[in-house]
Amino acid sequence: MGDEFYLSLAIDKAWDCQLLTYPNPAVGAVILDENGQILSIANHQMSGFPHAELNATKEALEAKNSSLKELFATAKNANELYNLIIKNHQNLLKNSTYYVTLEPCAHQGKTPPCANLILAMGAKRVVIGSRDYGKHARGGADLLAQNGIEVKLDVCKARCDELLEPFLRWQSGNFTFFKIALSQNGVATGGVISNLASRTHTHHLRSLVDLMVIGGATVRIDRPTLDARLFSKKSPDILIYSSYANFDPKISLFNIPNREVIISNSLDLAFKKRFVMIEGGENFLRNLDSRVDWILIYRSNEFKSANNINLDMKVKILHRSTFGDGELLWCKRVDMGVNS
Amino acid sequence: MGDEFYLSLAIDKAWDCQLLTYPNPAVGAVILDENGQILSIANHQMSGFPHAELNATKEALEAKNSSLKELFATAKNANELYNLIIKNHQNLLKNSTYYVTLEPCAHQGKTPPCANLILAMGAKRVVIGSRDYGKHARGGADLLAQNGIEVKLDVCKARCDELLEPFLRWQSGNFTFFKIALSQNGVATGGVISNLASRTHTHHLRSLVDLMVIGGATVRIDRPTLDARLFSKKSPDILIYSSYANFDPKISLFNIPNREVIISNSLDLAFKKRFVMIEGGENFLRNLDSRVDWILIYRSNEFKSANNINLDMKVKILHRSTFGDGELLWCKRVDMGVNS
Ligand SMILES: [Zn+2]
Ligand SMILES: [Zn+2]
Numbered sequence: 001m002g003d004e005f006y007l008s009l010a011i012d013k014a015w016d017c018q019l020l021t022y023p024n025p026a027v028g029a030v031i032l033d034e035n036g037q038i039l040s041i042a043n044h045q046m047s048g049f050p051h052a053e054l055n056a057t058k059e060a061l062e063a064k065n066s067s068l069k070e071l072f073a074t075a076k077n078a079n080e081l082y083n084l085i086i087k088n089h090q091n092l093l094k095n096s097t098y099y100v101t102l103e104p105c106a107h108q109g110k111t112p113p114c115a116n117l118i119l120a121m122g123a124k125r126v127v128i129g130s131r132d133y134g135k136h137a138r139g140g141a142d143l144l145a146q147n148g149i150e151v152k153l154d155v156c157k158a159r160c161d162e163l164l165e166p167f168l169r170w171q172s173g174n175f176t177f178f179k180i181a182l183s184q185n186g187v188a189t190g191g192v193i194s195n196l197a198s199r200t201h202t203h204h205l206r207s208l209v210d211l212m213v214i215g216g217a218t219v220r221i222d223r224p225t226l227d228a229r230l231f232s233k234k235s236p237d238i239l240i241y242s243s244y245a246n247f248d249p250k251i252s253l254f255n256i257p258n259r260e261v262i263i264s265n266s267l268d269l270a271f272k273k274r275f276v277m278i279e280g281g282e283n284f285l286r287n288l289d290s291r292v293d294w295i296l297i298y299r300s301n302e303f304k305s306a307n308n309i310n311l312d313m314k315v316k317i318l319h320r321s322t323f324g325d326g327e328l329l330w331c332k333r334v335d336m337g338v339n340s
Numbered sequence: 341m342g343d344e345f346y347l348s349l350a351i352d353k354a355w356d357c358q359l360l361t362y363p364n365p366a367v368g369a370v371i372l373d374e375n376g377q378i379l380s381i382a383n384h385q386m387s388g389f390p391h392a393e394l395n396a397t398k399e400a401l402e403a404k405n406s407s408l409k410e411l412f413a414t415a416k417n418a419n420e421l422y423n424l425i426i427k428n429h430q431n432l433l434k435n436s437t438y439y440v441t442l443e444p445c446a447h448q449g450k451t452p453p454c455a456n457l458i459l460a461m462g463a464k465r466v467v468i469g470s471r472d473y474g475k476h477a478r479g480g481a482d483l484l485a486q487n488g489i490e491v492k493l494d495v496c497k498a499r500c501d502e503l504l505e506p507f508l509r510w511q512s513g514n515f516t517f518f519k520i521a522l523s524q525n526g527v528a529t530g531g532v533i534s535n536l537a538s539r540t541h542t543h544h545l546r547s548l549v550d551l552m553v554i555g556g557a558t559v560r561i562d563r564p565t566l567d568a569r570l571f572s573k574k575s576p577d578i579l580i581y582s583s584y585a586n587f588d589p590k591i592s593l594f595n596i597p598n599r600e601v602i603i604s605n606s607l608d609l610a611f612k613k614r615f616v617m618i619e620g621g622e623n624f625l626r627n628l629d630s631r632v633d634w635i636l637i638y639r640s641n642e643f644k645s646a647n648n649i650n651l652d653m654k655v656k657i658l659h660r661s662t663f664g665d666g667e668l669l670w671c672k673r674v675d676m677g678v679n680s
Pocket of ligand 2: 392454
């Protein structure tokens with residue numbers, strides 16, 4: 001199998017934690033041993049946790065020597081894991097190949113540099129999707145090449161760049177996405193049609209975003225809580241997009257501790273935050289601000305006897321994830337600006 | 341990676357040719373070399389063409405020795421390919437592992453038995469999804485085990501059995517599926533919203549089925565041709581499901597050479613054929629005969645400003661295929677019988 005096959009495995013794995021790594025990029029990594037056997041497929045899961053390369057290295061070493069599992073399980077954080085690996089790798093990954101969706105970092109951040117880890121393992125080859133254009137992290141590919149590792153860049157570049165887009169956007173100030181749940185036949189009836197897995201994923205996202213936007217009509221009709229209880233106690237701040245400021249203060253969302261609720265007839269504030277989720281319905285989507293072009297569609301496994309959301313829009317499907325008996329479609333508007 | 345990972349690759353590959361192998365089963369195969377490197381991922385593509393195991397063996401040998409490509413390309417049919425492989429494999433697949441979604445066949449059919457091929461290659465291990473309960477083909481796993489090969493059965497069994505379902509049904513007399521094209525928001529406006537890739541796939545299916553069923557209203561309104569021109573010159577016979585027999589004879593579907601057109605207010609005839617496709621709309625789906633539970637949904641990448649098909653139905657999504665910028669969902673009704 002060619003490099004694109006293995007990098008595709010890394011890309012799919014990275015998407016499993018897309019957005020959940022905020023403010024870090026979603027990254028996936030695959031390691032083959034010197035004979036070409038897949039040892040590990042791993043990703044970066046969360047800010048402060050090991051980078052994809054470190055997780056993949058840990059799992060690859062454990063695949064070669066299962067007795068290392070117990071040792072690595074004693075690591076209390078990414079730094080400790082890194083150091084345990086450096087001291088105990090027994091050259092098990094000598095002449096291995098690394099596939100990474102993003103150029104390995106070359107700087108000491110919350111975690112030690114991945115490029116140095118790959119060097120320490122004695123890898124023979126590193127295949128990279130997107131280059132890292134960040135000021136601090138770049139240089140990983142050069143460092144590897146200067147140390148005699150065969151480096152191949154820009155494999156599956158377009159798909160790796162898409163994967164990286166939220167990261168690049170929130171680095172440059174703002175990434176805002178629109179989230180909606182739809183039945184198989186396009187009915188959008190709020191949380192009702194999402195299964196537990198997709199509702200938990202939504203709550204996970206709510207716990208991470210800097211602001212959550214919702215339409216005034218939805219607040220009046222659904223009287224939602226908009227917390228993140230299925231994942232975390234941290235509830236997002238809310239912007240209610242509405243021309244009228246009179247809401248029943250007994251609506252649950254107003255009664256969450258440590259939450260700021262803003263009512264505004266403008267979305268401008270949202271685009272000043274770094275990471276923003278809009279939960280809305282038909283009218284919101286129909287008039288979607290041109291600055292929003294990622295749309296997350298949770299699709300249930302049911303047809304519903306009700307009317308669809310009815311609008312014209314073309315999307316590019318970037319990725320599909322399975323959530324319980326339903327799926328999550330990661331979409332990008334391709335007629336950007338037409339409706340706005 | 342475990343056996344389920346590799347068998348999943350074989351399952352996905354098999355789905356690429358699901359139904360297109362009629363009257364044979366859709367089968368996928370993956371081969372790892374003695375070091376665990378993936379050498380090939382292949383499937384059975386069409387009746388009369390090589391079985392999945394033969395295709396995978398060919399590709400695996402070519403991966404080990406690319407000079408074999410030229411030789412194998414001279415094979416005019418599956419038998420010749422089989423014989424070329426037997427004579428020229430150079431023990432390159434000694435101690436390999438085969439992953440197959442279905443127990444390898446043990447009988448001489450249109451093609452020689454795959455179990456013997458695997459034995460001849462000197463494989464060490466064979467991992468099998470579904471067992472073959474057919475009268476003629478079964479015995480492959482026993483033959484392998486009796487010859488010292490480590491055989492593991494029933495891996496990913498539920499998914500492999502689902503994959504096999506159309507085959508088992510047309511073996512027992514009839515497999516009928518319903519096909520519909522939908523926009524992202526559930527609008528069904530006939531062929532308009534399907535892209536070329538999905539229309540070609542539909543034409544491929546039309547060229548294979550023993551009968552195609554369509555509703556009378558669709559015939560009157562759309563005046564369709566219902567040929568298979570994007571794939572083949574062979575157009576399917578048609579059953580128009582209608583209480584009224586008066587149709588404009590100038591409607592194109594009536595003017596296809598070598599085609600039988602039946603007009604009936606009963607679907608009973610359809611269930612007497614082995615392989616039947618229903619192309620219909622909202623009313624057809626709403627009142628779907630309980631004998632039909634596979635539904636193929638071609639989903640475009642567009643939201644359309646129109647009403648959805650509006651009905652209650654729960655499905656299990658068996659598989660997703662990408663078709664151009666859209667996708668094909670292979671679904672099974674899970675509330676079978678509720679509507680009928
Ligand atoms: Zn790193
Ligand atoms: Zn066979």
